[in-house]
Amino acid sequence: MLLLGLMHAFPCHPLTLFVNGVACKNPNQVTVDDFSFSGLDKPGNTSNKLGSAVNLVNVEKLPGLNTFGISLARIDYAPYGLNPPHTHPRATEVLVVLEGSLYVGFVTTANKLFAKVLNKGDSFVFPIGLIHFQYNYGTTNAVAFAGLSSQNPGVIRVADALFGTKPPISDDVLMKALMVDQNTVDYIQSQFQ
Amino acid sequence: MLLLGLMHAFPCHPLTLFVNGVACKNPNQVTVDDFSFSGLDKPGNTSNKLGSAVNLVNVEKLPGLNTFGISLARIDYAPYGLNPPHTHPRATEVLVVLEGSLYVGFVTTANKLFAKVLNKGDSFVFPIGLIHFQYNYGTTNAVAFAGLSSQNPGVIRVADALFGTKPPISDDVLMKALMVDQNTVDYIQSQFQ
Amino acid sequence: MLLLGLMHAFPCHPLTLFVNGVACKNPNQVTVDDFSFSGLDKPGNTSNKLGSAVNLVNVEKLPGLNTFGISLARIDYAPYGLNPPHTHPRATEVLVVLEGSLYVGFVTTANKLFAKVLNKGDSFVFPIGLIHFQYNYGTTNAVAFAGLSSQNPGVIRVADALFGTKPPISDDVLMKALMVDQNTVDYIQSQFQ
Amino acid sequence: MLLLGLMHAFPCHPLTLFVNGVACKNPNQVTVDDFSFSGLDKPGNTSNKLGSAVNLVNVEKLPGLNTFGISLARIDYAPYGLNPPHTHPRATEVLVVLEGSLYVGFVTTANKLFAKVLNKGDSFVFPIGLIHFQYNYGTTNAVAFAGLSSQNPGVIRVADALFGTKPPISDDVLMKALMVDQNTVDYIQSQFQ
Amino acid sequence: MLLLGLMHAFPCHPLTLFVNGVACKNPNQVTVDDFSFSGLDKPGNTSNKLGSAVNLVNVEKLPGLNTFGISLARIDYAPYGLNPPHTHPRATEVLVVLEGSLYVGFVTTANKLFAKVLNKGDSFVFPIGLIHFQYNYGTTNAVAFAGLSSQNPGVIRVADALFGTKPPISDDVLMKALMVDQNTVDYIQSQFQ
């Protein structure tokens, strides 16, 4: 089966002999380690242009999530670090701030911005499919944990999907969509190569 | 119930006494007209900046779609008209070209662009949640019909969600996300007010 | 795996590493052509007893529909052509008339007929599982497009399922069900061999 | 809410504060009787043209089924009694014979008849949406119990949906669909008034 | 594929070319016998400590249930026989008493007991995931049939899951959870080895 070339077998719901979804390990070969993932105490490397790092623990890293509709993530933010506008096409996210402060927001389909400053111990909901972001506007590091309602939430960073695709979207489309001239399109594209 | 302030009652699956979702009309009051919508032979008005017009027939226009997970749309494109990069957070779209030619595409989560020219009689699939567009690169009008896998697909035009929200997303976030300076952000925002 | 004998691999949601359902192509082997199907500008051949032809573009013809819960169809009707009473066990259908006029209807579980004449540009909803039909009562050809809420809607033509099965349903059952004599049953059966 | 005119409130999953679907009783007002229904030891009245009687215990009779996707039925068959060809648009049925023998069958979308004689203690599956029947070809009563995979399965008796609707389906449609003349259509229709 | 080692192929919805879930038989190899299971007229063997026997006809015994979300069971109870407190993690159960009387009940998440005596012909709903039991407090045998809203409902007998696991749950956990001393824990554990 073609899938086999792409993956190892995953454990499945121990209650389930046979399940929907990806290939299931022989239940007799599933071990407790299939349900565990370590290292979330370690900060991510935020030495990048955006100043943020996401450690998404989805079904690929934690096979025991298979078929269960949930995953988790640790997100680190350097000062002025940004988790830039993005969507999760298959998951709502609930985030809780463990350290620092974050300016967070999402945009509704009516183009209304719901934004707020979160401090330590504050949680926030980013509804499925909506464009959202978190920004560490402060001078200290920030850390957040998030739960996501899919074992494989997917991420679409909007700027990358517009300006960093292979092959590029044609200039005509981007100029008209953003109402800018070709120089501006080309400049932004150059930033995302 | 608060919903009542927002809507009239919809008919529901005639097989169903009681259904999930929005308020159902008393089945005895449902008529054949609840299952019908007219006017899709009329071209939309493409006299706008983008040169395109979408007539989305969702559950609000065609109450009989309620609970059935499908809707349809007619899309008109003037020459050089663009249905700009957008997502449907709740629907996959299958489009068929009735007149003219279109350059269409979508972007995967791996930022790969899948694009193609469609001619009359060609159909194309835009998977749920992915950013996609259609562009009439030709000198004649184009017309397409689309089916969408939700009675209320929702639309997020990416440029509007970045630059046209109320209130605006902060410049700091947009500058860092797009890697442009404040002037560029302010200029693009001014185009979407 | 036995499925492999039956099918080639389908592309899957580009956002999805592994999906429910049929075998997925290796995402690296998926091409833009998997999301496209051509030829819907061509009329179907209506030179048959019913005077109608359905070109159902389901997941077998358009592999990119896989896992997305939608398909489309072009239906052609000669004058007096009939798309006879049938059900889609897995899909609601929304139909739009492109040319000509159609008398269409569906029957509720309360045996109420909801029927209407549709003209060019009119759309209509046929709820999932209900027996429905379209009849071109006019003297010119008619053409309709339809969206269906499943990548594999299935079709059960009622008359065929009663009178054209292999092996036949026993006469005792059909006589009692339709309250007709054996001659009538045998005659109708002979029409469907 | 318009639903309220149609129904009393149903109990809901006791685990659930708020559920999808029909109006839920205040959990504090739900009693054990909402989860119970009596009288399935009593034979149905089979003194009718078909010689069969179905006692379907759906959510209307047993409110505790609400939101749980299951219902049950007792079916009685007089000698030569028939539960005529019908579909459940929202449920697969699994039937077990308690007394007597039955000739049962269903028709696939490929118009293949899967039929078999069942004796006491035999069970059988009728897949969702497929036309199926049970016939007591013997000289003694038969009794069966069935479980159905919906709290409101719905029933479409095919002959009634063709010949017994209000208003009637037009003769033109029925003649062409069944390939019979008008006299035959009119005769069968007269049987279902 | 690893699943193949665990199972034979199952038939699938005859309407469905390709389905979610377990491996599907080649539709051309599916026979009517895949939809049938016999022997439910035979009492189960209740000569055990609990005095009860459950014959659960799930997808493993009746392959035609595959993908259809339903199964059935026959349950026999000797005098004073108990189907002990258990949950079905994937199914609501609806039970009907064919012979004898049963004291049945379930516990809500608010720890409220909903219990009742059922006599012949009475039915009862046990909601998904809730702990429930049936007890034959009488001096004659009892028999019940049940429908369950999953093709593979799963069973967790609570006492076995606490005291009969391999390896055992640590005494510290059990002592604290039940607020008993080590002797009591060890004694109960010894009963479940």
Added chain:
Amino acid sequence: MLLLGLMHAFPCHPLTLFVNGVACKNPNQVTVDDFSFSGLDKPGNTSNKLGSAVNLVNVEKLPGLNTFGISLARIDYAPYGLNPPHTHPRATEVLVVLEGSLYVGFVTTANKLFAKVLNKGDSFVFPIGLIHFQYNYGTTNAVAFAGLSSQNPGVIRVADALFGTKPPISDDVLMKALMVDQNTVDYIQSQFQ
């Protein structure tokens, strides 16, 4: 509507005009505060018999979770504190340890115990419907965060559901289920009053 007596209206998916489930706030009245919940930096009060405290942030506390299939929790454990064997009938849980060490485990339907010691930064999956526990076997406090795959996961503490119900489950049932004498049942019950 009866639901209204039980609750205030919840916000719903901002993309959704009308949604399944509980009453939706008028979208125009939804505010950013509906998507936020504070205080998760505060330890729970573990001064109780079990030495643990769960702060479950479900849809009642964080209305913005409505219809989104996710919630979160903070769990505090005193030294030797136990989150006792329990199930979430509607959710899989993924837990990450923020401080201290925990001995955690779940029991499969085959009564196999999957248990492991978790340290800071380790995560673990507790599959939906399975009995599981966390035990702080160490001498310092422990803290964990959890994501759960339902906006209203529900909790069934097994010992409470057996011994602490109102009214109590009959001694006959409990004696037979646990294979203990009446004194033991009565003693344990007395601990849960």
